[in-house]
Amino acid sequence: MSLFSAFTWCTQKGRVCRLQHECRLFFTALQFFTRLPIPTWVGFKPAWLQHCTRYYPLVGWVVGGCSALVYWLAQQLWPQAVAVLLSMAASLVLTGAFHEDGFADTCDGLGGAVSKERALQIMKDSRIGTYGAAGLGLMLALKFATLNALPPAWTATALMLAHPASRLGSALIIWRMRYAREEGKAKPLGHRMRGYELVIASVCGLLPAVALGAARIVPSAGVAMALLLGLAGTIWMARLLARRLDGYTGDGLGAAQQLGELGCYLGLLSVLG
Numbered sequence: 001m002s003l004f005s006a007f008t009w010c011t012q013k014g015r016v017c018r019l020q021h022e023c024r025l026f027f028t029a030l031q032f033f034t035r036l037p038i039p040t041w042v043g044f045k046p047a048w049l050q051h052c053t054r055y056y057p058l059v060g061w062v063v064g065g066c067s068a069l070v071y072w073l074a075q076q077l078w079p080q081a082v083a084v085l086l087s088m089a090a091s092l093v094l095t096g097a098f099h100e101d102g103f104a105d106t107c108d109g110l111g112g113a114v115s116k117e118r119a120l121q122i123m124k125d126s127r128i129g130t131y132g133a134a135g136l137g138l139m140l141a142l143k144f145a146t147l148n149a150l151p152p153a154w155t156a157t158a159l160m161l162a163h164p165a166s167r168l169g170s171a172l173i174i175w176r177m178r179y180a181r182e183e184g185k186a187k188p189l190g191h192r193m194r195g196y197e198l199v200i201a202s203v204c205g206l207l208p209a210v211a212l213g214a215a216r217i218v219p220s221a222g223v224a225m226a227l228l229l230g231l232a233g234t235i236w237m238a239r240l241l242a243r244r245l246d247g248y249t250g251d252g253l254g255a256a257q258q259l260g261e262l263g264c265y266l267g268l269l270s271v272l273g
Helices: 003-033 046-050 052-075 080-095 098-111 116-124 130-149 152-176 195-215 220-245 250-270
Strands: none
Touching: 003 046, 003 052, 046 052, 052 080, 052 152, 052 195, 080 098, 080 130, 080 152, 098 116, 098 130, 098 250, 116 220, 130 152, 130 250, 152 195, 152 220, 152 250, 195 220, 220 250
16 A cells, blocks of 8 residues: 555545544534434534533524424424424434423523522422413413414424524533533533634534525515624623522523523514514
């Protein structure tokens, strides 16, 4: 084997190993953020959790795509409202209500406590309180109302756009803020993302919006408003977490994702007004 051939072989092997590592990071993110099974060859290393956040928005492709598929199939048989409810149920099953639980705990912690320590203590409690029940009920009701009010051709598009974009918002919080607890379920995710990791997350989060806008399934103004209001929801939650907790928690990330998702739906709906 010539020196050039050996170099080419090593380079190709390195690319394969790198691609395999990136696949493992994606499946690690999928395993952490959803209830979906992953291939057995993936394995697991705790260090992978520190870098899998770059594929958090890509997990949104899976959740949003499955929700959109359920909506489209249900819409062939039942009215719009039923199809929307079934698509929402599908996303809850896929994620194990992971983000909704975080939103409810955040409402309880920030609504029922004054000090940072007490808020973190309340958020760690698995029981749901008045603030959590009221906040979660309103959140789910607003999601249903906005999705049901959209034209049927827009609803599946909204799901495929909002899930990746809202998860990008949570990834941006991880990139910019510190973890508020000394330990916790989301502590392994508290690794500060590097520049190229942020680029990967941004591409995964924004590519569906760009593709859907180019396909003109919905007006470009609707896509722009969806991203704008989704970002506004994320920024508002980030500022609230910074002021009250001096950092983010896993529950706070779930709350940011929920507000970002709802903001995207409201942005799309606003162009119909």
